[in-house]
Amino acid sequence: MLRKYSRVLLKLSGESLAGSKGVGIDFEKVLDICREIKEVVEETGVEIAIVVGGGNFWRGRSNQHMDRATSDYIGMLGTTMNALAINDAFRQLGFASRVQTGIEMRQVAEFYIRARADRHLQKGRIVVFGCGTGNPFFSTDTAAALRAAEINAEIVLKATNVDGIYTADPKKDAKATLIEDITYIDVLNRKLNVMDSTATTLCMDNGIPIQVYNMNVKDNLLKIIQGEKIGTLVQEKI
Numbered sequence: 001m002l003r004k005y006s007r008v009l010l011k012l013s014g015e016s017l018a019g020s021k022g023v024g025i026d027f028e029k030v031l032d033i034c035r036e037i038k039e040v041v042e043e044t045g046v047e048i049a050i051v052v053g054g055g056n057f058w059r060g061r062s063n064q065h066m067d068r069a070t071s072d073y074i075g076m077l078g079t080t081m082n083a084l085a086i087n088d089a090f091r092q093l094g095f096a097s098r099v100q101t102g103i104e105m106r107q108v109a110e111f112y113i114r115a116r117a118d119r120h121l122q123k124g125r126i127v128v129f130g131c132g133t134g135n136p137f138f139s140t141d142t143a144a145a146l147r148a149a150e151i152n153a154e155i156v157l158k159a160t161n162v163d164g165i166y167t168a169d170p171k172k173d174a175k176a177t178l179i180e181d182i183t184y185i186d187v188l189n190r191k192l193n194v195m196d197s198t199a200t201t202l203c204m205d206n207g208i209p210i211q212v213y214n215m216n217v218k219d220n221l222l223k224i225i226q227g228e229k230i231g232t233l234v235q236e237k238i
Contacts, residue, residue, distance in 0.1 A: 004227030007047040009148035010157045014056035014082050023056055025085050034089040040222045047121040049151055050128045051144040052086060054078025072136035076103060079140060083130035084108060090126055097126035102134025114150050141199035149206045156208055159215035164232030165192055181238045194234060210234040
């Protein structure tokens with residue numbers, strides 16, 4: 001089957017794994033997400049790496065009474081729990097995957113080594129990155145941009161619960177319209193809630209486009225890999 005991309009970085013939020021519960025892990029939802037990813041890989045042969053957040057367990061920046069670095073490390077543990085759940089879902093679906101973490105946790109995951117991650121991807125395995133960058137003060141969005149640059153991903157796919165980037169919050173403004181194409185600079189200047197500014201800048205500096213799409217619409221991921229225009233594309237020029 002034809003495909004536009006050979007290797008992509010998929011950014012999943014922790015909340016996406018919680019389903020309707022909003023917190024923790026809804027494993028049936030995790031299975032649904034992983035089943036779609038598995039089908040896309042099998043149909044197109046695309047190589048997919050995943051960076052997962054931890055917001056369904058912990059949000060470091062919202063804990064203002066705690067030391068920021070300590071709070072961020074707790075968040076990294078949350079991302080690891082999510083990465084392990086995703087890995088187990090792929091195992092149950094009969095698909096090979098590996099978890100790599102930015103902090104060494106040898107009993108449960110591989111420590112992140114770029115060459116090893118690259119080798120897994122070449123062999124058709126899904127690689128799930130946990131712990132963000134392994135450093136406090138950096139979001140998992142920034143980790144997605146960093147890992148994408150390191151593994152030479154052609155695009156960052158930001159999976160969300162909305163159809164893309166809007167001119168305003170569509171839940172609050174009935175006149176809000178979907179933006180199909182936008183530049184990195186416009187995202188930064190307009191302070192649009194796509195990825196944080198560090199992540200957007202890192203993608204801009206390395207020429208990695210960002211595709212924001214609704215992960216709840218069936219076959220959206222497949223269509224993007226095949227080159228269809230879905231959601232919002234952030235790139236250097238329109």
